[in-house]
Amino acid sequence: MERYDTSLTNGRVATLGGTSVLVLSSPFTGQPDRETVHGNAADVASAVASARQALSGWAQSSSAERTKVLTDLADAIAARSEQFALAITAEVGTPEKIAVAVQVGLPVRVLRGFAEDVEQAMAAEIIGNSTVTHRPLGVVAAITPWNYPLHQAMAKIGAALAAGCTIVLKPSELVPHTNAIMMDALAEAVPTGVVNVVPGDAGTGAALVAHDGVDAVSFTGSVAGGRAVGEAAARALKPCFLELGGKSVGVILADADLDKALKSIVNGGLLNSGQTCNALTRILVSSAQLPEVKAKLADLVERMTSRLGPLISQSQFDRVQGFIQRAADEASLTCLAGGTGRPEGVTKGHFARPTAFVATDPAVELVLEEVFGPVLVLQAYDTDEQLIELANGTGYGIAAAIWGEDQQRVAAIAGQLRAGQIDINGGAFNPRAPFGGFGLSGSSREMGIYGIREFQRPVSVQV
Structure with a gap:
């Protein structure tokens, strides 16, 4: 050794x-x-x-x-x-x-x-x-x-x-x-x-x-x-x-390129198996798009299984499993993909199944707390006012992403988000720009x- x-x-x-x-x-x-x-x-x-x-x-x-x-x-x-x-x-x-x-x-x-x-x-x-x-x-x-x-x-x-x-x-x-x-x-x-x-x-x-x-x-x-x-x-x-830490949000507006936006947000949310402080682990979509997004998100998350590495330790694996199990037991959350345990066919190591839930209650643990693992949560909004309230609804504020074609609307939403870094339509990370957050971040x-x-x-x- x-x-x-x-x-x-x-x-x-x-x-x-x-x-x-x-x-x-x-x-x-x-x-x-x-x-x-x-x-x-x-x-x-x-x-x-x-x-x-x-x-x-x-x-x-x-x-x-x-x-x-x-x-x-x-x-x-x-x-x-x-x-x-x-x-x-x-x-x-x-x-x-x-x-x-x-x-x-x-x-x-x-x-x-x-x-x-x-x-x-x-x-x-x-x-x-x-x-x-x-x-x-x-x-x-x-x-x-x-x-x-x-x-x-x-x-x-x-x-x-x-x-x-x-x-x-x-x-x-x-x-x-x-x-x-x-x-x-x-x-x-x-x-x-x-x-x-x-x-x-x-x-x-x-x-x-x-x-x-x-x-x-x-x-x-x-x-x-x-x-x-x-x-x-x-x-x-x-x-x-x-x-x-963070509980960062990816916002998808109705006029966005849905497939491109969702793929980018999922990749960002699951980077390093979710062990990233600015991971986009919350996803906000319009209520009208929710059924379509639920199906697409489930498919994307399942396909990420073979691309993710393990979590760093047994204690980190146990922590993530605890979050997933409590979410599965919560009536206001529905599992779209993944779940507890290792991926199918994996018998050793700290590999966790990438998992996604849809939430109807913004006050549940999975929406509010940082998991630091490959777990995403989907929420729906009806108005921009509700979108902003949901996006700013945690104690964290390190990062956010917005996808949409109406530049005036995107700018208006970005101006009201409590986040230290805001990416628009996949804007690249800039290592010379300031990095940090608000509140618990x-x-x-x-x-x-x-x-x-x-x-x-x-x-x-x-x-």
């Missing part, structure tokens, strides 16, 4: 001092195949000390220096593309084609985007008799999840580097092989001490957030985890940036100049 027990501190990959060990199982077989060591408080303290030592030099670095490091890091990841893709497929369950294009390709694009934004991030502004510059916050503690392990890490690391901050990353303990490859790339591309990595569990993260040498905290993960991190940061009066923005600004504070000098 492979053992992962290293950190990246002061530019070197070194053995962790922690003794707590987690045994992990393959998503494809359910059998134990690797173990990982959690960093302890001493490991965290060493990493923070390294980041603090490197801070003054990196904060004074030029735009050319920052751009080069970001570009070098993108190149180092691209050179390890196959390694990363194979590791993420094995650990998360993402199909290899998606792993190459999204899990590895996206963070490379994100880093190159940050490199293009460095000059703007460092430029001064003149406001009347004031010169305003944007200065780095200092040492950033970053905690990232397992579902897009490389992308989530690079979204925070890239922004911190561009802002002039140093960073200590606590990546998810569920992806140790991916973490090991990432540390190798960072050691090659980034100056000593500027980026440090301490793998570990929630205890490791808590020690990092609480450390006096940390100036700001950035967290991506569950709502519960975000609350805990936010409370800990607030006690120390540290700025805290949260990117949390968090309080921060990542990517591009907006992501960099989270790690800076304006300073005005009057003359």
Whole structure:
């Protein structure tokens, strides 16, 4: 069994001092195949000390220096593309084609985007008799999840580097092989001490957030985890940036290309087996179209069965099964496709059947709560006012999609949706545009100049 027990501190990959060990199982077989060591408080303290030592030099670095490091890091990841893709497929369950294009390709694009934004991030502004510059916050503690392990890490690391901050990353303990490859790339591309990595569990993260040498905290993960991190940061009066969950909606208007819209929404909702914070897991259609959409949706979801990978763990599989079973027991929900258990013919691993329900009650759990699995819910509306009420009817607000030909109507609806990203008729994801949400989806923005600004504070000098 492979053992992962290293950190990246002061530019070197070194053995962790922690003794707590987690045994992990393959998503494809359910059998134990690797173990990982959690960093302890001493490991965290060493990493923070390294980041603090490197801070003054990196904060004074030029735009050319920052751009080069970001570009070098993108190149180092691209050179390890196959390694990363194979590791993420094995650990998360993402199909290899998606792993190459999204899990590895996206963070490379994100880093190159940050490199293009460095000059703007460092430029001064003149406001009347004031010169305003944007200065780095200092040492950033970053905690990232397992579902897009490389992308989530690079979204925070890239922004911190561009802002002039140093960073200590606590990546998810569920992806140790991916973490090991990432540390190798960072050691090659980034100056000593500027980026440090301490793998570990929630205890490791808590020690990092609480450390006096940390100036700001950035967290991506569950709502519960975000609350805990936010409370800990607030006690120390540290700025805290949260990117949390979602219950995103795909809206199909009556004049839309129904087949194209539904296929796009289903693909988005089931990406990474639904283990995606901005997955379009709710679908809104007009009541007149509901019978036709029910049949088409059932067929699309059933045909996705062979294209999805497994869920990451037994606990995630059990969570998703619980949602499906409770939905099946709810009178106001009707199952259109899928259901509990593994797909037909699959006898091992954490494979879940892609599932779709139609809901008549907007207040049921499946409509309101994030499942984080391959489960979709269909709802009908009669008026645009009802559409908007349903679309905004959860505590989340990270993403939405609208399909329709009447541009004026589409714009009017988009202007009333409480979502951080709104795609119109399949608009492509933009890695340089701000990413984040409202409400339970968090309080921060990542990517591009907006992501960099989270790690800076304006300073005005009057003359």
